[in-house]
Amino acid sequence: MTQASKTTQTPPAASPAKARVDEGGRGPATAAGWTAPPAAADGRIGRRTPDTIPRGFRNLLSLHDFERAARRHLPRPLYAYVSGGVEEGRSIRNATDAYDDHVLLPRFCTPVAGASAATRVLDEDWQAPFAIAPMGIAAMMGYRADLALAGAAREAGIPMVISGSSLIPLEEIMQVYPRAWFQAYVPPDEPRLRALLERARAAGVQTLVITIDSPVGSNRENNIRAGFSSPLRPSLRLAWDGITRPRWLLQTFLPTLWRHGIPHFENLYAERGVPIIARHVQREFGGRAHFSWDHLAHIRRLWPGRLVVKGILHPGDARRAVATGADAIGVSNHGGRQLDGTVAPLHVLPHIREALPDTPILLDGAIRRGTQAVKALALGADLVLVGRPFNYAAALGRQPGVDWAISILKGEITRTLAQVGLRRIDELSPDILLPRGPIPPGAIPSDGGQDASDQPADHL
Numbered sequence: 075m076t077q078a079s080k081t082t083q084t085p086p087a088a089s090p091a092k093a094r095v096d097e098g099g100r101g102p103a104t105a106a107g108w109t110a111p112p113a114a115a116d117g118r119i120g121r122r123t124p125d126t127i128p129r130g131f132r133n134l135l136s137l138h139d140f141e142r143a144a145r146r147h148l149p150r151p152l153y154a155y156v157s158g159g160v161e162e163g164r165s166i167r168n169a170t171d172a173y174d175d176h177v178l179l180p181r182f183c184t185p186v187a188g189a190s191a192a193t194r195v196l197d198e199d200w201q202a203p204f205a206i207a208p209m210g211i212a213a214m215m216g217y218r219a220d221l222a223l224a225g226a227a228r229e230a231g232i233p234m235v236i237s238g239s240s241l242i243p244l245e246e247i248m249q250v251y252p253r254a255w256f257q258a259y260v261p262p263d264e265p266r267l268r269a270l271l272e273r274a275r276a277a278g279v280q281t282l283v284i285t286i287d288s289p290v291g292s293n294r295e296n297n298i299r300a301g302f303s304s305p306l307r308p309s310l311r312l313a314w315d316g317i318t319r320p321r322w323l324l325q326t327f328l329p330t331l332w333r334h335g336i337p338h339f340e341n342l343y344a345e346r347g348v349p350i351i352a353r354h355v356q357r358e359f360g361g362r363a364h365f366s367w368d369h370l371a372h373i374r375r376l377w378p379g380r381l382v383v384k385g386i387l388h389p390g391d392a393r394r395a396v397a398t399g400a401d402a403i404g405v406s407n408h409g410g411r412q413l414d415g416t417v418a419p420l421h422v423l424p425h426i427r428e429a430l431p432d433t434p435i436l437l438d439g440a441i442r443r444g445t446q447a448v449k450a451l452a453l454g455a456d457l458v459l460v461g462r463p464f465n466y467a468a469a470l471g472r473q474p475g476v477d478w479a480i481s482i483l484k485g486e487i488t489r490t491l492a493q494v495g496l497r498r499i500d501e502l503s504p505d506i507l508l509p510r511g512p513i514p515p516g517a518i519p520s521d522g523g524q525d526a527s528d529q530p531a532d533h534l
C-alpha cells in the first residue's frame with residue numbers, strides 16, 4: 075500500500091457477497107426497503123465492557139495505564155531506562171505534541187459495518203497497521219519478554235521487530251514467531267557484519283531492519299541519575315532497588331537467574347555479547363560513527379531479504395536510503411532516546427511521503443492512542459511502530475499482558491476508522507485531517523468526498 079493508493083476517499087465498491095461476509099449476515103428487510111444490520115454487528119467495533127476485560131487487567135484500559143502501572147512495578151533504574159529520553163526530553167515532547175497539531179474531520183452516514191484494521195505492508199497481510207518496535211534489554215523488565223512479545227504478535231498477526239540489543243537469542247524468538255523481523259546495529263567490521271547477517275538468514279529472518287540513527291552514544295543523564303547503566307553494575311543501591319519491587323523480583327529476575335543464568339546481549343554479533351550485569355565489563359558500542367551510505371549499499375548486496383532502514387527524519391536521507399536499495403524506511407527519532415530537540419517524526423512524514431510516493435513508510439514515536447496511529451496513517455505511514463507500552467505490558471502481564479495491550483490499540487484504531495466514516499486502512503488520507511485551530515472560510519470543500527453514487531449499492 076502506498077500513498078498513491080490512499081488518496082481516494084471513495085468507499086470500497088464492496089460486492090454484495092463481500093458485504094454480507096463483513097456484516098455477518100443480513101437482517102430482516104423492512105417494508106421501506108431497509109435492511110437492518112444483524113444485532114451487535116456494528117456496535118461490536120472496538121467495543122469494550124467491564125466483563126470483556128481479562129481478569130487482572132481491569133485497571134489497564136489504555137496504553138497510558140500500562141506506563142503508570144509499570145512505574146510502580148519495575149525497579150527505579152529499569153523504569154527510568156525504558157521511559158526516559160535524552161537531556162531535556164524535548165524529542166519525546168515534540169513527537170507527542172505533533173499529534174495534537176492535527177484534528178480529525180469525521181464523515182457520517184457512510185456504512186462502516188465490517189470496518190477492519192487489517193492491512194498489507196511489504197507484500198504481507200497483517201491484522202492491524204502497527205508493529206511492536208525493537209526494544210533492547212526487554213527481558214530485564216519481563217520474564218523472557220521478547221518471547222512474550224513475539225507470541226502476542228504472532229497471535230495478533232502483526233509484525234514484531236527483534237532488537238539487536240535483546241537478551242534472548244534471535245533464533246529462539248524466530249521459533250516462537252517465524253514472521254518476526256530482525257533489527258541489527260551494524261557491527262564495526264565487515265567479517266562480523268557478514269557473520270551476523272548469515273546468522274539472521276540461517277534463523278529464517280526475512281525482513282532486516284537497520285537502525286541508522288545512533289552514530290554515537292546518546293546523553294541519557296536520567297539513566298545515570300536513576301542508577302541504570304549497561305551493563306548494570308552490582309551495588310547495594312541496585313540490590314535495594316530490586317528488593318523493593320518484590321513482584322518484579324519474584325516473577326522476572328529470580329526465575330531468569332534460576333533457569334537461564336545472567337542474561338547476555340545475544341544479538342549484537344554472531345557470537346554472544348557481554349552480560350547485562352557485570353562489575354568491570356564495558357559494553358562495546360560498536361563503532362558506528364564511520365557508518366555511511368556505502369556501508370548500507372554493502373549490506374544491501376549481502377542481504378537477500380527485505381531491507382528496512384529505521385531512524386530517518388530528513389526526506390533527503392529517505393530518498394538516499396531507497397536509492398541505496400531499502401525496501402521500506404522507518405521515520406523515527408528513536409523514541410527521543412538519541413538526539414534531543416529533534417523534529418517530530420509526524421511533522422516530517424508528509425514531506426517524506428511526498429519524496430517517496432511509492433515506498434512503504436513506517437513511523438514511530440509516542441503513539442499511545444488509536445487516534446494518533448490513524449493520524450500517522452492518514453499522513454502517509456503504512457505501518458506505525460509502538461514501543462514502550464508493549465514493554466510495560468510484557469513486564470506486567472507476560473504474553474497475556476501484551477495480548478491485551480495489542481487488543482486495546484487495535485480496538486481504538488478500528489473504532490476511529492469507523493468514526494471518521496471509513497472501513498479500510500487503505501482508505502485513510504489527509505482528507506480526514508485539519509490543522510488544529512480556526513479554519514479559514516472555504517478551506518473545507520463542501521463538494522469533496524463521498525456522494526450518493528460512492529455508497530455501496532447494497533446498503534439500502
Ligand SMILES: Cc1cc2nc3c(=O)[nH]c(=O)nc-3n(C[C@H](O)[C@H](O)[C@H](O)COP(=O)(O)O)c2cc1C
Pocket residue numbers: 155156157207208209210237238239240257285384406407408409410411438439440441459460461462463465
Ligand atoms: C527501552 C527501549 C529500547 C529500545 N531499543 C531499541 C533498539 O534496540 N533498536 C532500535 O532500533 N530502537 C530501539 N528503541 C526505539 C524503538 O524501537 C522505537 O523507535 C521507539 O521506542 C518508539 O517510541 P515509543 O516508545 O514512544 O512508542 C528502543 C526504545 C525503548 C523505549
